[in-house]
Amino acid sequence: MPELPEVETVCRGLASSLEGRRLVSVEMRRPDLRVPLPPDLPERLAGRRVEAVGRRAKYIVVRLDDGTALLCHLGMSGRMTVGRDLGPPGRHDHVIVKVEDGTEVRFNDARRFGLMALADADALDLHPLLAALGPEPLGNAFGAGVLVERLAGRRTPIKAALLDQTVVAGIGNIYACEALFRAGIGPLRPAASVTGRDAERLVAAIRDVLAEAIEAGGSTLRDYVQASGELGYFQHRFAVYDREGEPCPGCTCDVARTGGVQRIIQSNRSTFYCPRRQG
Numbered sequence: 001m002p003e004l005p006e007v008e009t010v011c012r013g014l015a016s017s018l019e020g021r022r023l024v025s026v027e028m029r030r031p032d033l034r035v036p037l038p039p040d041l042p043e044r045l046a047g048r049r050v051e052a053v054g055r056r057a058k059y060i061v062v063r064l065d066d067g068t069a070l071l072c073h074l075g076m077s078g079r080m081t082v083g084r085d086l087g088p089p090g091r092h093d094h095v096i097v098k099v100e101d102g103t104e105v106r107f108n109d110a111r112r113f114g115l116m117a118l119a120d121a122d123a124l125d126l127h128p129l130l131a132a133l134g135p136e137p138l139g140n141a142f143g144a145g146v147l148v149e150r151l152a153g154r155r156t157p158i159k160a161a162l163l164d165q166t167v168v169a170g171i172g173n174i175y176a177c178e179a180l181f182r183a184g185i186g187p188l189r190p191a192a193s194v195t196g197r198d199a200e201r202l203v204a205a206i207r208d209v210l211a212e213a214i215e216a217g218g219s220t221l222r223d224y225v226q227a228s229g230e231l232g233y234f235q236h237r238f239a240v241y242d243r244e245g246e247p248c249p250g251c252t253c254d255v256a257r258t259g260g261v262q263r264i265i266q267s268n269r270s271t272f273y274c275p276r277r278q279g
Contacts, residue, residue: 004170005213057169069121075113159187
């Protein structure tokens with residue numbers, strides 16, 4: 001599933017093509033994705049001018065000139081493609097938006113786990129999809145004190161807590177593994193035990209890894225591409241994720257003896273970590 005850096009990268013690509021421009025038409029090529037699409041979506045969007053494209057957690061937020069916001073989630077395999085002369089729609093191009101300058105935006109979702117919804121732009125924090133979300137990890141409201149407060153009393157492992165979108169928004173499996181490695185914190189450690197300097201290191205690691213991933217255009221492992229169709233490149237910088245049995249960066253141990261990066265299953269997801277460096 002695309003995580004915060006991938007969604008942020010898509011938002012930036014959409015913003016450069018949509019902001020300030022009017023939407024001419026919207027074609028819905030099926031009635032639903034994960035949930036039913038708004039049946040009046042074409043009528044609600046046609047003729048509207050895009051004021052801004054932003055992000056909340058893993059949601060794309062397109063603000064329109066009538067006070068409406070279009071919320072989009074890419075799900076497991078969704079992608080937004082922007083361009084001209086894109087050719088005939090593909091089998092999984094479920095929503096096609098045409099812009100006044102001839103640009104098209106296609107929402108392609110092979111597994112149909114994505115969604116689109118309409119909301120009041122001035123009350124987004126109250127929308128059912130967004131109301132329970134935690135703070136943005138790159139925002140000013142997120143710091144060591146906030147993290148400690150949200151982890152207090154939690155016996156769940158810290159890796160699982162970071163994936164809880166009510167604790168902090170937008171972090172998924174890849175960047176939780178990478179941030180915990182950078183902070184030197186084991187994924188099995190009880191969440192409530194991450195306090196003081198540990199929490200400060202973890203917050204800094206989360207911020208750094210997300211910022212670097214955004215700069216690299218996200219991580220392309222399976223379906224994700226940027227809005228331009230270009231791949232992300234942060235997967236070439238992974239320290240531990242998907243590197244089972246390999247040495248971690250700066251490794252000084254005998255990998256033949258230690259086994260290198262380890263992989264365990266937590267909540268039906270793969271966790272990668274270095275037992276020697278993460279306590």
